[in-house]
Amino acid sequence: MNRPDPAPFHFHIRSLGVRATGVILAIGWFFATMTAVPAEPVPLGRVPVPPRQGFQLSVEMESVPGNGYQPVHLVFRPVGRTFTQQRNLTIELTPGDQLQTNLDYRYRCGVQLPQRATGHRSVQYLPYYVGWSSLRVRVLENDQPIPNAMTVLNIGNSRLQPLEHCSIGVVVATNLGKNASPPPWRVCPDVRSLQTVFDGALPADPDTTRLDHRQALREIDKVQEAAVQFRQLDIAQLPENWLAYSQLDVILIAAPDLERLQQQPAAYRALTDWVANGGRLWVYASEIAAPALLDQVRLEPPRNVRILTGRRLEDRIRLNRLSGHVSWHYDSYSGPMLLNADNQQIARGAGTLPTGNLSPIAQLQTETVEDLRKHEHPLVYERTAEELRQRIRQGDWGMGRVTVIRDEDPFPGSYQLWQAVVDVDDADEFNWVHRHGVNVPGGDWNYWSLLIAAVGQPPVKLFVVLNTLFVLAIGPFFYLYLRRRQRLFLLFFIAPVTALLITGGLVLYAYLSDGVETRIRTRQITWVDTHNGYLATQSRQTYFAVLDSYKGLQMPPEAAVYPVARGSIRGGRGYRHNAASNVEGTITAGEDSVRLRGCFLPPRAQTQMLVCYPQAVEETITLDWNTPQPQVHNHLPYDLDRLLVRDKAGRYWHASGVGSGQSRSLEDAGGGADGAGEPPAVIRFEKLDPDVRPRLRSGTDPWGRYGIGDEVGQWERRLQQWMNRMPRGTFIAESSDDERSLLGVERAQSVQREHYLMGRLP
Numbered sequence: 052m053n054r055p056d057p058a059p060f061h062f063h064i065r066s067l068g069v070r071a072t073g074v075i076l077a078i079g080w081f082f083a084t085m086t087a088v089p090a091e092p093v094p095l096g097r098v099p100v101p102p103r104q105g106f107q108l109s110v111e112m113e114s115v116p117g118n119g120y121q122p123v124h125l126v127f128r129p130v131g132r133t134f135t136q137q138r139n140l141t142i143e144l145t146p147g148d149q150l151q152t153n154l155d156y157r158y159r160c161g162v163q164l165p166q167r168a169t170g171h172r173s174v175q176y177l178p179y180y181v182g183w184s185s186l187r188v189r190v191l192e193n194d195q196p197i198p199n200a201m202t203v204l205n206i207g208n209s210r211l212q213p214l215e216h217c218s219i220g221v222v223v224a225t226n227l228g229k230n231a232s233p234p235p236w237r238v239c240p241d242v243r244s245l246q247t248v249f250d251g252a253l254p255a256d257p258d259t260t261r262l263d264h265r266q267a268l269r270e271i272d273k274v275q276e277a278a279v280q281f282r283q284l285d286i287a288q289l290p291e292n293w294l295a296y297s298q299l300d301v302i303l304i305a306a307p308d309l310e311r312l313q314q315q316p317a318a319y320r321a322l323t324d325w326v327a328n329g330g331r332l333w334v335y336a337s338e339i340a341a342p343a344l345l346d347q348v349r350l351e352p353p354r355n356v357r358i359l360t361g362r363r364l365e366d367r368i369r370l371n372r373l374s375g376h377v378s379w380h381y382d383s384y385s386g387p388m389l390l391n392a393d394n395q396q397i398a399r400g401a402g403t404l405p406t407g408n409l410s411p412i413a414q415l416q417t418e419t420v421e422d423l424r425k426h427e428h429p430l431v432y433e434r435t436a437e438e439l440r441q442r443i444r445q446g447d448w449g450m451g452r453v454t455v456i457r458d459e460d461p462f463p464g465s466y467q468l469w470q471a472v473v474d475v476d477d478a479d480e481f482n483w484v485h486r487h488g489v490n491v492p493g494g495d496w497n498y499w500s501l502l503i504a505a506v507g508q509p510p511v512k513l514f515v516v517l518n519t520l521f522v523l524a525i526g527p528f529f530y531l532y533l534r535r536r537q538r539l540f541l542l543f544f545i546a547p548v549t550a551l552l553i554t555g556g557l558v559l560y561a562y563l564s565d566g567v568e569t570r571i572r573t574r575q576i577t578w579v580d581t582h583n584g585y586l587a588t589q590s591r592q593t594y595f596a597v598l599d600s601y602k603g604l605q606m607p608p609e610a611a612v613y614p615v616a617r618g619s620i621r622g623g624r625g626y627r628h629n630a631a632s633n634v635e636g637t638i639t640a641g642e643d644s645v646r647l648r649g650c651f652l653p654p655r656a657q658t659q660m661l662v663c664y665p666q667a668v669e670e671t672i673t674l675d676w677n678t679p680q681p682q683v684h685n686h687l688p689y690d691l692d693r694l695l696v697r698d699k700a701g702r703y704w705h706a707s708g709v710g711s712g713q714s715r716s717l718e719d720a721g722g723g724a725d726g727a728g729e730p731p732a733v734i735r736f737e738k739l740d741p742d743v744r745p746r747l748r749s750g751t752d753p754w755g756r757y758g759i760g761d762e763v764g765q766w767e768r769r770l771q772q773w774m775n776r777m778p779r780g781t782f783i784a785e786s787s788d789d790e791r792s793l794l795g796v797e798r799a800q801s802v803q804r805e806h807y808l809m810g811r812l813p
Contacts, residue, residue: 091114091225091282091283091285092111092113092124093111093113094110095109095110095111095186095206096109096202097109097110098190098202099199099201099202100190100197100200101198101200104197104200105129105134106130106138107129108127108142108188108190108200109126110123110125112206113282115280115298116179117298117483118298118487118491119179119294119297119299119483120176120179120294121146121176121177122295123144124172124174125142125173125174126171127164127171127172129168129169129170133166133169134164134165134166134171135166137166138163139162139192140162140164141160141161142159142173142188142189143159143187143190144157144175144187145157145186145634146158146183146186147184147187147634148181148182148184149184149626150621151621152180152181152621153616153620153621154620154636154651156178156634156635156636156638156647156649156651157636157637157638158177158637158638158640159637159638159639160173160639161641174295176292176295177638178612178638179298180491181491184205186203186204187202187203188201188203215484216280217249217278217279217300217481218280218281218282218300219245219279219300220282220283220301220302220303221242221271221281221282222284222303222308223239223268223284224237224286224287225268225283225285235336235459236305236306236335236336236459236460237307238263239267240267241261241463242270242281242463243262243270244429244430244463244464244465244468244469245463246276246277246279247368247466248466248470249278250277250278252277253368253420253430254428254463257422257425257426258426260426260427261429261462262463267462268283271283284302286308289318289321291317291320291321292609293320293321293328293665294609295321296321296322296325296330297325299330300480300481300483300486301330301331301333302325302326302330302332302333303333304332304333304334305340306335306341306455307339309342309345310340310341313343313344324667325451326449326452327449327450327580327583327665327667328449328451328665329451329480329765330451331481332451332452332453333456333472334453334454334456335455335457335458335459336459336460337455337456337457339459344448344453345453345455347583348447348583349446349447349582350444350453350455351445353440353443353471353474356440356475357474358436358471359467359470360435364466364467364470430464430466432465433467442457443456443457443468443472443475444457447580447811448583449578449580449585449587450587452475452476454475456468480765486764487589487613487663487762487764488762489615489661489762489764491616491620492620492621493619494616494617494619495615495616496761497761497762497763498659499617501572502572502593503570503572503595503802506570506595506657517556521549521550525545529545529546533545567597567598568598568599568799568800569595569596569597569796569800570594570799570802571592571593571794571799571801572593572802573590573591573789573794573801573806575588575589575790575804575806576588576589576766576767576770576806576808577689577806577808578766578810579687579808580671580810581671581812581813582811584671585665585666585668586666586668586671586687587664587665588663588790588793589767590661590662590663590664590793591615591662592659593657593659594652594657594799595655595656596652596653596654596796597655599796600652600655602648602652603646603647603648603649603651603652603795604652604796605795606647607644607645607664607793608640608642608644609665610645610792611663613660613662614651614658614660614661615659615660615661616659635649636649636650638651647795652795662793662795664792668687668688669686670686671687672685672686672687672810672813674696674812674813676698681704681716681717682714682715682716683696683706683714683715684714685709685710685711685713685714685715686711686712687711687808688711688788689711689806690709690710691706691708691709691785691786692707692785693705693785694706694707694717694782694783694784694785695777695782695783696781696782697777698812699812701779702719702720704717704719704720705717706718711788769809770783770807773809780812781810783808784807785806785808786808790806
């Protein structure tokens, strides 16, 4: 079964010997490459702007939505050749579906149409907190609605992706132009073998060993019968904000394209920001290009990856893959399900199939594998584990990971190859909710573990005291006092007036007892990539606002903000009457910030947000081991109150009071090569808050689509592991400084702050 990979696939046009026929074929091929394959983003519709306004507006959207931020493209075209004047417009976008939620919002952004321009495109990033079925668009100028410039665009269900599936962005050249024989790496990847690894069916056409460019683009564009969906990313127009990639779990790109991307600093920065925030970057054709990113990453053979060979590989292909008699059923509310020929739900991966007496499904699967062998299909090729391990390299970049495949055209590739590439990462890392630790639509039990104590509660004790004083005053005191002065009739006036004053005082005290300032409790965890110069911060913060609630939260435009609810955001909500009804939140996008108002920061209620923010820095932390006593140099923008280091020999070192831009000597804390991973008690960090979540019943969900989440994010999960047992060559620090730009409020009373920094030693 050991075979070399097939020769690279090239396009070619056979000579027909007739010039006229050749010209016709060339013209047909050119227009086919231009128009036959749908490209991302896909059009949603046009807004009926009156022609006298001098411009037209159409809306396009990426067709594979999911958790994160959804890119929406606003495309402006002039009525004539160019825009006759400069226009300052406000575009209002209201996404939603037929059911109301607690996080329904209206998105507003400013767009300036330059005079004499032939067109203009503006990309907006809308939070995808719940699936959309419609998008209401309204156009304003000088804060006044343009008459009739409003419409509701419906989003079809054919491309709505169940949120649990892995999302892979494929960077391709959607238009090859007139190049009839492009290099192998430029041809669109054939992802059929990769689909099989994600519970997809085996190829139904074993005689087709490699899809050509247009066929491969169509394969990516369709809804996959697998636990994975793909999104086309055109190399000619990659986004300049990492939020455009926030819905993706993996990005697949050729090394020459990555090298070319370095010439576009904003787009290159967006990609590296996304990887630093936990994304997975798969780079192929690494032997024919030398991107700077691959030189920066410390690439090593895959760690702890079990590469299947022989019988184990055959068993996994036969028994754990789907056959033609099993299909996926997509439901936007019930989630993805695997159905057999009788439309009965079965376990994912068909793992319940018997290994002895094979069922008809397993027999068909075996026959398919044999058919693939007869046609020498690349999917069934096998190499030795060591040989395959040499073809794959991996390295860390921030919280993410870069996996490099040396092959120039590893498509469709063998099942064994892609199984090894996928298994480089933990299966949970392909799950967006598990990676981030928040289930926005369904809520999360972790909401209860980071609340602000003693706010928003009624003053019960004071009420009892005032009520007792009121009874004593109206009863014995005023009664005896007025009776002695023969003014007992005044009791009918004094009693209600006193009751009114005490009740009003009670209400006033209830508001003033919590103060007038916004209170905030934060827990920030920053991953410090000392080798590549990146800080990736995940901050969970709870707010209790009183007077400043109307100001909302002001966040950097590069920060991803996800509300953490205590239950389903659909709980207790009904049907929507129209696209603009009962919208309680507003998101206003500016050049330097994004402001969230309304339901995102309601008055006198505890709300919780999860904020993700990657940023590149020039220097982080450096250590000098060549001095009699090791030195640590802090180049971070935070003062380090405590620092714990475990060197590569297993010995512990610690320091305290290492200010930003300062150096300190490390003190020996013991341990050694044979020491335990848990640090000594004298310098041990306190563990994160224990589980204080009440076991409450989940909120009402009309569709039963979402359940209460119980996830711990990648940052917090790694910190907890390191606090229990620190790996060698790592450090943990504690700081009293917050990343202020992520707090969202200008003036706030900090109730409790926690900021942990962690990373690997340089």
